[in-house]
Amino acid sequence: xxxxxxxxxxxxxxxxxxxxxxxxxxxxxxxxxxxxxxxxxxxxxxxxxxxxxxxxxxxxxxxxxxxxxxxxxxxxxxxxxxxxxxxxxxxxxxxxxxxxxxxxxxxxxxxxxxxxxxxxxxxxxxxxxxxxxxxxxxxxxxxxxxxxxxxxxxxxxxxxxxxxxxxxxxxxxxxxxxxxxxxxxxxxxxxxxxxxxxxxxxxxxxxxxxxxxxxxxxxxxxxxxxxxxxxxxxxxxxxxxxxxxxxxxxxxxxxxxxxxxxxxxxxxxxxxxxxxxxxxxxxxxxxxxxxxxxxxxxxxxxxxxxxxxxxxxxxxxxxxxxx
Amino acid sequence: xxxxxxxxxxxxxxxxxxxxxxxxxxxxxxxxxxxxxxxxxxxxxxxxxxxxxxxxxxxxxxxxxxxxxxxxxxxxxxxxxxxxxxxxxxxxxxxxxxxxxxxxxxxxxxxxxxxxxxxxxxxxxxxxxxxxxxxxxxxxxxxxxxxxxxxxxxxxxxxxxxxxxxxxxxxxxxxxxxxxxxxxxxxxxxxxxxxxxxxxxxxxxxxxxxxxxxxxxxxxxxxxxxxxxxxxxxxxxxxxxxxxxxxxxxxxxxxxxxxxxxxxxxxxxxxxxxxxxxxxxxxxxxxxxxxxxxxxxxxxxxxxxxxxxxxxxxxxxxxxxxxx
Numbered sequence: 001x002x003x004x005x006x007x008x009x010x011x012x013x014x015x016x017x018x019x020x021x022x023x024x025x026x027x028x029x030x031x032x033x034x035x036x037x038x039x040x041x042x043x044x045x046x047x048x049x050x051x052x053x054x055x056x057x058x059x060x061x062x063x064x065x066x067x068x069x070x071x072x073x074x075x076x077x078x079x080x081x082x083x084x085x086x087x088x089x090x091x092x093x094x095x096x097x098x099x100x101x102x103x104x105x106x107x108x109x110x111x112x113x114x115x116x117x118x119x120x121x122x123x124x125x126x127x128x129x130x131x132x133x134x135x136x137x138x139x140x141x142x143x144x145x146x147x148x149x150x151x152x153x154x155x156x157x158x159x160x161x162x163x164x165x166x167x168x169x170x171x172x173x174x175x176x177x178x179x180x181x182x183x184x185x186x187x188x189x190x191x192x193x194x195x196x197x198x199x200x201x202x203x204x205x206x207x208x209x210x211x212x213x214x215x216x217x218x219x220x221x222x223x224x225x226x227x228x229x230x231x232x233x234x235x236x237x238x239x240x241x242x243x244x245x246x247x248x249x250x251x252x253x254x255x256x257x258x259x260x261x262x263x264x265x266x267x268x269x270x271x272x273x274x275x276x277x278x279x280x281x282x283x284x285x286x287x288x289x290x291x292x293x294x295x296x297x298x299x300x301x302x303x304x305x306x307x308x309x310x311x312x313x314x315x316x317x318x319x320x321x322x323x
Numbered sequence: 324x325x326x327x328x329x330x331x332x333x334x335x336x337x338x339x340x341x342x343x344x345x346x347x348x349x350x351x352x353x354x355x356x357x358x359x360x361x362x363x364x365x366x367x368x369x370x371x372x373x374x375x376x377x378x379x380x381x382x383x384x385x386x387x388x389x390x391x392x393x394x395x396x397x398x399x400x401x402x403x404x405x406x407x408x409x410x411x412x413x414x415x416x417x418x419x420x421x422x423x424x425x426x427x428x429x430x431x432x433x434x435x436x437x438x439x440x441x442x443x444x445x446x447x448x449x450x451x452x453x454x455x456x457x458x459x460x461x462x463x464x465x466x467x468x469x470x471x472x473x474x475x476x477x478x479x480x481x482x483x484x485x486x487x488x489x490x491x492x493x494x495x496x497x498x499x500x501x502x503x504x505x506x507x508x509x510x511x512x513x514x515x516x517x518x519x520x521x522x523x524x525x526x527x528x529x530x531x532x533x534x535x536x537x538x539x540x541x542x543x544x545x546x547x548x549x550x551x552x553x554x555x556x557x558x559x560x561x562x563x564x565x566x567x568x569x570x571x572x573x574x575x576x577x578x579x580x581x582x583x584x585x586x587x588x589x590x591x592x593x594x595x596x597x598x599x600x601x602x603x604x605x606x607x608x609x610x611x612x613x614x615x616x617x618x619x620x621x622x623x624x625x626x627x628x629x630x631x632x633x634x635x636x637x638x639x640x641x642x643x644x645x646x647x
Contacts, residue, residue, distance in 0.1 A: 075459055096442050
């Protein structure tokens, strides 16, 4: 199978959907001729023109609000907030408007809107360009939260996100954007709420998301040589969450480590740990461990960022602790 | 003040009818709310009737409006149904939003009313989006965004006007300038309160400062803006000076002195308009009484309908979280 980059996979899905629906548009600053802050939109401006691939002022509230207003009046929108750190600027539009329209108005108006954003550090970008705020959006009923870890998943989940009649927070990772992987040329969609077992194993379950899936896989391969068999489960979407696959895996291995790049405290890992405590307590042979960022903003110099963000060594240590 | 005789007689009737529909609905709502018949909070449009009516008389059912926490008047002016509205305010299953959202979130998508909104200033970006949608779909619709003077100090005001202006979107921004930002006197936090329309200059679009108590002036000014918008010439900002007769919400402590409240209630768009109609021989005292009685009957029926409707069932709270 051909291999393309994560960002190309996203673009491919967006382009295919835009060809199908003349009322689907993409809006953000830099999304047009510039090709997107993260080079995701690329040549879409030249393919679809100014109205469909729209450069916006740096006005996060108006960008998301514009997407909502268009979405409830006959269009569909993808709006890009290039860094998740900027999402607080438009969190009101996301949490108070997009998430609540359908419920508040008793089903009169749904909001087919994709908010495309990026998470994550390991790029020496400092405190305001490195955060993982997925727990913020996963906490709001009415939103769906998607965070693919591979080019293959990125394409399939983007198709699903655009076709979904609800607001979807689609979170890519800056380190994953240039990553290449096998991606079918034909169109396919991956249902939300369907976790993927990235590697099968029998001794311990690692539930990991986004970039940390790859860190976890590296650790799993390393431990394999010692005869430790690690299963890596990638939920792919936090809302809806595929509890079944996670529970089945943990019931099989009896041990669980939850890994995410976000801060441990208040992170989505706590939610997964609670699901395990509620529904798999009797199967557990060790306490559930969480691995994530330490309790400080993310500094930029490598020695500090590496000390704060979860590393392979942290994941390995946690796995050894539960074995 | 312009002679009403210059206007089509039917239009004058609709102005009167429209303002009375809001006035009587809100007076009734105030009464039943204070009697403890409803839960929650309710913000009344009393005093500001001329703005919603004057603006919406320029619109077709296909056009859109966005609204505020004080949204009953906008809903009625756009053609809202008394029964479904009242049932919503009573939290009944027959309500416009299934009785789950109440006064703060009255909405009717079928008449282009995109929702009363509990967040001050949030209607503006949504209105811009509806305007963008009109551009993309290539129709001749327009959007009117209603918001208060308080909302002009939100970031959304700046972001929305700049965006709509940059792209010549068909949005009319209508400020309902009652001089109050919730419980704060806006003058104390805004130097240009009386001339908020002048802020349009910052975005390179036309801005007007008008008497929002004169339904004819609102109708004419917004009409011109609607024409501009339909012609693809972009947005307009219309600052309508008005008076809020009641507090921020019913049962609220009014930040104004009793004298200021009395003064505000002395400015009465409905009474003024009726006086003009009488002076120009366009209606009789008897005619006014009959119209009021006819509308009041409809509202009373709506109240009875709401009272007789089943309460929104608890289990319905979980419905419509996600669309299928």
